[in-house]
Amino acid sequence: MTLDYPTFLVNFKLYAGTAGEEGLDLAETIASVTERTGASLAVAPQTPDLYRIASETDLPVVAQSVDAVNAGRGTGKVALPTVAAAGADGVLVNHPESPQTLSEIESIVESGKDQGVESIVCVDSVETGRAVLAFDPDCLLFEKPADIGTGRSLPRTAPERVEAFVSMVEETNPRTRVLLGGGISSSADVEAALKLGADAAGAASAFVDATDREAWLSEVAETLVSEASADSRR
Amino acid sequence: MTLDYPTFLVNFKLYAGTAGEEGLDLAETIASVTERTGASLAVAPQTPDLYRIASETDLPVVAQSVDAVNAGRGTGKVALPTVAAAGADGVLVNHPESPQTLSEIESIVESGKDQGVESIVCVDSVETGRAVLAFDPDCLLFEKPADIGTGRSLPRTAPERVEAFVSMVEETNPRTRVLLGGGISSSADVEAALKLGADAAGAASAFVDATDREAWLSEVAETLVSEASADSRR
């Protein structure tokens, strides 16, 4: 399975209520919104739950992080081929909560190509985005770490930075997708992100903390669907 | 489920052929030896496979490592409550391939008590063993990192060091178990370890690389059973 853009990624992080049985319930909520709306929604479960969620739902699944390791020793590390075998379709790389070295980023993006796992590399500026494009990643997740978990999102507070980022990517490596994260808290944020040229958006706390998660996600999903159809008419 | 001593722990590390479907097959081999011999065998699968192996076999399952994190952010980290929810009965702490700080060790051992997950803390000397006993861990895994992956094991090359370690643990905190690792490559090593007072032994490459894994493990299992019965007669 590959991610089908425009898409919206729900990252469970380590939030309370997102592991085990509860995590599966959440994933099933996301899957039911997908079924009802036709929107492309993906989930990044906690690592020990990857297989469970990949095997028990139809959602595209993204690993929250992998280590740049080879088969062999490495007790406790998480290898890309293992998350692929567990059902991961993509992997977050260099997330600000699990930052990685330049060589690790290069090696994981490459491994992803070999294993058919989409690489979604997190960056926080036009410059770091341009740097990572040297490795031809499948997707760049652009977010300001300071926005994470807040209600401030780049598409609303600094739309010109999003446009600059999108243009840079289009000029440098047009096949790479752009996913907007960091403070995305409503369907209006998602709509703004897509209108500014992003291919995707994502959130963590906004979904997990929503009073009615299904309602919150349904609005996002409808935005995604209507932007996708607007896009195909352009 | 708790580990039932004397026990033998098979650590998959990141060895080729131990992930996904293949990892499940290996675990089923271990489970069939358990059923046939009545020996207590446990497995430490790769982290993304924890749920799969815990839910599809009856083996006690040990997480290879967890991070000392709380619920919340922490994309890519592995939390103890999550591995518990995925079915882990124990967790390796401070493995030389994923070393941890003093505070992390303390915090994970404590969390293990809260969650009912056995803590198996890796140490490489009498002194580091004594240090960790301050946290009242369930088990100390004693191994010389230099022996890992070789055919040299402490019970055979330096039995007096094993005895000194076992005595120190018995004097300091008799409820803590001792698991011998590092170069364990045959049932003779396991027998020597148990006769020297260890409660358990473990291996990784010796099992994974064995020409006939089931035969190799069966011998180990029989040793375990006969030592257990000898022990109960003492």
Add this chain to the structure above:
Amino acid sequence: MTLDYPTFLVNFKLYAGTAGEEGLDLAETIASVTERTGASLAVAPQTPDLYRIASETDLPVVAQSVDAVNAGRGTGKVALPTVAAAGADGVLVNHPESPQTLSEIESIVESGKDQGVESIVCVDSVETGRAVLAFDPDCLLFEKPADIGTGRSLPRTAPERVEAFVSMVEETNPRTRVLLGGGISSSADVEAALKLGADAAGAASAFVDATDREAWLSEVAETLVSEASADSRR
């Protein structure tokens, strides 16, 4: 040179105004208070300034951290023999701002013995203190990381925890000294720490941020001197 207890340690951390020429000026202020009062004061300068401050003042100098490395490769690491050659008399180990693994702590304490460098290992509880005593360190720096940089210090907010810590050390390894840190902000804190049985105290921000650093430190120094003489009369 060895630290002469009771002593007071000023840690420069990376505070603005503590590097290069400015760092030397600060160290000279500390040295002049030592000369005037006879109190035993020590300094932990930034690593690249170790030689400068050790060679241009008579203060005992403590390295802020070293890596557990051997001679050889290791570009960018800081080796204990190198800080010894630069003039360090002591070294902080496992500071919460540079936490270290169990094996690293063991190895640095041992190296310190070989090189004649006092090991001052940071811990945050009776249990972690007891753990580190297994390595026979010269000194334990006891502080609650949450108190760092605040005006709350253990001797005033939780004197019973300080007493419990001091008793544990005296029973387990009486040669090991106890240094109280974390929120020490006045000579009253220092006095309280020494009266509770600590051999030393330390501060960072309280000194660096004092309006009149020399006056602040002089009060601390006088407390140190009067406690030392009270102690020798006991």
Add this chain to the structure above:
Amino acid sequence: MTLDYPTFLVNFKLYAGTAGEEGLDLAETIASVTERTGASLAVAPQTPDLYRIASETDLPVVAQSVDAVNAGRGTGKVALPTVAAAGADGVLVNHPESPQTLSEIESIVESGKDQGVESIVCVDSVETGRAVLAFDPDCLLFEKPADIGTGRSLPRTAPERVEAFVSMVEETNPRTRVLLGGGISSSADVEAALKLGADAAGAASAFVDATDREAWLSEVAETLVSEASADSRR
């Protein structure tokens, strides 16, 4: 002071005999070769020796590594402004023995610009080199980690890779210099590197282990001088 190209950088790493008094002696040997030959030679001493070597010799001095930290807490970290105040003219970034995250690299290169410290960022491929050029570093140190400490160097084993690297840099950001490292063991290696378009070369073990260090370095220095004059005639 800035590095004067073509230049040759001697990295002391943590080799035995390169710290304290002995490190100063080595640096004085390098300085005397500079004086005698007019070649531009630089040294990367161990971090605690930075001030000593910068203040007691006329050599350009390069810090082996700094952390991406701000003034404030950070006990044990090494800050760029502090190495600048200690006399460093340049800093190695992302050395394979102290690898750094993408954000750290960006932040240190930027800080270097602010503080007038040349950034020399280590990379191991055309792709990682291209990635780092997004940050406009002063110099890229290109080496294959596997060549470090061996007698195999890229200019001799894979000259076409050096040429490809140099062309990529010239096309992307011509102001960035290229320094060749990794297995450089003779003046012939240095000559080959410069003829292939590199602006500089460097070594560690080859200098430290040379039977007659002054003789070894003098040959390198003469090569540097004759290549510089050939270059200025072109």
